[in-house]
Amino acid sequence: MLSKKTKYALHALTYLGKHKDEKTVLIQDIAEEHGISHKFLENILLELKKAGMLGSKKGKGGGYYLIKEPKDIPLSRVIRLLDGPIALLPCVSLNYYEPCAECKNEAVCGINRVMIQVRDETLKILENKTLDDILREE
Amino acid sequence: MLSKKTKYALHALTYLGKHKDEKTVLIQDIAEEHGISHKFLENILLELKKAGMLGSKKGKGGGYYLIKEPKDIPLSRVIRLLDGPIALLPCVSLNYYEPCAECKNEAVCGINRVMIQVRDETLKILENKTLDDILREE
DNA sequence: ATAAACCCTATAAAATATATAGGGTTTATG
DNA sequence: CATAAACCCTATATATTTTATAGGGTTTAT
Numbered sequence: 001m002l003s004k005k006t007k008y009a010l011h012a013l014t015y016l017g018k019h020k021d022e023k024t025v026l027i028q029d030i031a032e033e034h035g036i037s038h039k040f041l042e043n044i045l046l047e048l049k050k051a052g053m054l055g056s057k058k059g060k061g062g063g064y065y066l067i068k069e070p071k072d073i074p075l076s077r078v079i080r081l082l083d084g085p086i087a088l089l090p091c092v093s094l095n096y097y098e099p100c101a102e103c104k105n106e107a108v109c110g111i112n113r114v115m116i117q118v119r120d121e122t123l124k125i126l127e128n129k130t131l132d133d134i135l136r137e138e
Numbered sequence: 139m140l141s142k143k144t145k146y147a148l149h150a151l152t153y154l155g156k157h158k159d160e161k162t163v164l165i166q167d168i169a170e171e172h173g174i175s176h177k178f179l180e181n182i183l184l185e186l187k188k189a190g191m192l193g194s195k196k197g198k199g200g201g202y203y204l205i206k207e208p209k210d211i212p213l214s215r216v217i218r219l220l221d222g223p224i225a226l227l228p229c230v231s232l233n234y235y236e237p238c239a240e241c242k243n244e245a246v247c248g249i250n251r252v253m254i255q256v257r258d259e260t261l262k263i264l265e266n267k268t269l270d271d272i273l274r275e276e
Numbered sequence: 277a278t279a280a281a282c283c284c285t286a287t288a289a290a291a292t293a294t295a296t297a298g299g300g301t302t303t304a305t306g
Numbered sequence: 307c308a309t310a311a312a313c314c315c316t317a318t319a320t321a322t323t324t325t326a327t328a329g330g331g332t333t334t335a336t
Contacts, residue, residue: 002226035240126256129256134248
């Protein structure tokens with residue numbers, strides 16, 4: 001399951017996508033719309049910003065805005081950023097690899113091999129679905 | 139990511155699959171093979187047993203054994219049992235459904251819709267991969 | 277009778293996720 | 307140039323979940 005952080009990030013991105021014509025959107029507006037804590041959401045938006053998904057404008061009249069086309073924001077990107085690995089095991093993660101302590105020899109581990117296949121097929125799905133798909137469904 | 143519980147369960151099932159010709163296998167043997175705590179693994183095997191995946195024999199000379207063909211044990215089953223939902227959000231879970239607090243109207247939520255699609259495609263993968271696939275890779 | 281081995285429930289410890297706090301910096305505006 | 311609005315940053319507290327341990331109970335081969 002996705003963490004609340006990731007879920008809230010998706011809601012925020014969706015909100016920003018829906019208000020694309022406005023210059024900026026306030027944290028407060030998104031937080032109120034979805035009943036999310038202002039401060040918690042703020043941390044999330046900052047992470048999205050640092051990752052280059054959002055732009056912001058400081059000072060009075062400022063706020064956040066999308067700096068990418070919704071079709072160029074795949075779910076895989078958001079999930080990796082806020083939740084971490086998409087792979088089901090650390091030993092098959094592309095971006096967060098770690099060996100599994102209980103596995104004597106990864107090279108001949110059937111679980112490892114199958115999980116690589118699962119990872120590749122899952123990635124196909126999550127790289128293919130984008131913010132644009134979400135917006136089209138609203 | 140899968141919990142250690144699920145990961146250990148997969149190792150245990152794999153071990154049992156590899157020792158199919160023996161009548162029973164000791165918890166201790168599996169635990170030692172993978173360096174897992176005996177007691178922790180015991181809880182996991184019990185869950186697998188209650189779920190009808192394993193049989194056991196009590197008393198001296200007892201142990202655990204598979205009671206299903208490896209091809210009839212899909213990853214989806216093991217994951218759901220020990221980790222819970224496969225869906226990425228509670229509001230799209232088939233087996234563990236819960237509404238999302240921050241979502242005013244699930245019926246018109248684009249995130250919900252897309253996550254249903256992701257769930258269905260992910261399920262296809264995890265229902266298709268079985269213990270047999272793991273055993274074949276070893 | 278005894279020891280081996282699974283069965284069951286409760287609790288402790290550790291890790292992670294969630295949320296809060298408090299101030300710092302930037303900027304439009306009058 | 308003073309002010310208020312709004313983002314920026316880091317640290318800490320709280321809650322939840324995961325992981326592990328503990329301690330005995332029950333069954334059965336020998």
